[in-house]
Amino acid sequence: MNLRTTFPRVLAVAVAGWALLAVPGLFLSGAWWPWLLPDLAPPIAFLAVPLALLALCAGVRDRVRRRWLAGALAVLLLAGAGRAGLHWGALVPGGGPPPAPADALRVFSWNTLYWDTTDDPAAFHRFLRSKDADVYLLQEYLAWRGGTHAEIDRLAALRAAFPGYRVVVRGELVTLSRFPVVATPAVGPGQATEDRSVPWRERFERNKVLRTDVDVSGRVVSFYNVHVPVQLDIERSPLSRGFYRVVRETDAVRKEHFAALLADARANPRPLLISGDFNTTPAMGDLDGLRGAFSDAVAASSSALPVSWGPGPLPLWRLDWTFTGGGLRVHRYALTDPGGLSDHRGQELLVSPAPVALRADRG
Template structure:
């Protein structure tokens, strides 16, 4: 009698793919943990860390979430039990550096209604003023904001790889009759209310009588304007902190890193001068502009501790003001106030194709 033979089963062999994938996820988690830890230690302290700090801040949330999903897919047993909690710690550690407005996800809790005497403020990096745009469209965009105070940066041009002086102030005065205008270096402030003082801040304290435009441009990165608002003096700080790198240079050239190294102390000097002046200022104040600094960078630590970020008055979960390819993943533009100035609205406005920075629109009023 023929007895059918049972098929011989191949011995079970452990999958090689899963251990390899597990090692990759663990390696990526360790590398990310090291990056986060070094950022906490070195950001704002070592000039070279300005470069890792350029990554999109939402990555501090996105990377742990992606690694957690991969860990669920490829890990098992003991490995998963310790890896997922570790990634959760990294997620919590990075949430504050991601620049996301978590309060926007909660219903209610917004700022109170603005009183009749509230001020409309518009702060914007214009990207070389109107030199790369239709001047009529540029000024129409400004007038459409109908702001009481305008804080404008980059009143200059970019020619032959260098910043060049321009003078568009006569056109600006004609477009905004009745406004008071203060200009210094590349910074321009317009106010419907009388300007009572414009004291220099930081390196801008150097005598300007015989200074060249290049020197005034480099000295004046903070323009303070004290404005009389119905008997209350409010100080507006118009800010443009120097960018930390030269994108015209190759990352493989020593000159590229030389620019980063030399710019770092200049940035710190302007930050320190701004913080010192604002802390000593007895008036209600608003600090706004392009800080060329993301939420992940330690450079803003002093300002964020001493003054209030206006973001809680916004409804935007991802408050990016600058981006690549139309995706605003970086918040480089900020506004801060003290406790004597209430913020009723904070919104990011489209630049209508006139700049690579979004504008900042605010409604504020002096506290009672």
């Protein structure tokens, strides 16, 4: 084997292979259900892989081949930069979010991982209380039993742990508010479960958005608590037809919830916050509608690589997001350690509605 001629060929195959993964995703992500699977790659790979291959180009002695490979990788690097999940603003000195007023709201959004059913309930409530939030947006108010999701009854304990808070529940979603709740309009598929006689299973499957309108000192602010279904069933083998059937069917369900959320939020004239577990990474096109219509709270983060989920001590995926609109300002945004209680980091925010006069001046 002649390493001098073999190495450039192997490198060229690697570059072509990465191009086949990275380039079609620019057009197919969010539009074609099979692309949900390649989109599961850690987003940072869209920078790390081209950079690693670019470094290997130094070992190619043929100048013409080296230039062609380096040029192709530069294009792939640029194409993937926006999908890697980096918060480029954190790398730029200065700037930052506006200072918070004294009456700014503390918000905590978190996927609890089956509530307290796998933890010490006392430790679970201590962790929540330690956040001292004005509004809590919590997901997975349920248990995992017998290989499926199951209903739980923990509201009495929750109210005892948070006296004075208003508690709103839809399916697996729970919102707590220190402020009066003025309305809880159903969103999208959840509208079919307004009748209390609807079985819990149906309420769980249809309610993936919980909107709660809260009266904050005379201003109504809308909070959208979100948990978009995960793309695949890890209990099924990728070699089975059922695995891909679940991906296709779930993609349709995800699109329905995304569309309903976007339509409701766009029609809402109030200051609003949309937050939760979207089971969607920065590389996926599923979030394009929300990202185009509302502001990503990560702009107020000091982290260059905001990540919220992943096995082990180093998460590689950002699945949890917060968006704001209607003049709601974000003064702080941080993804925080769940204290061993969940595989998702919590989202901690400090927000405030813009003054009415300021919003009017801006049209």
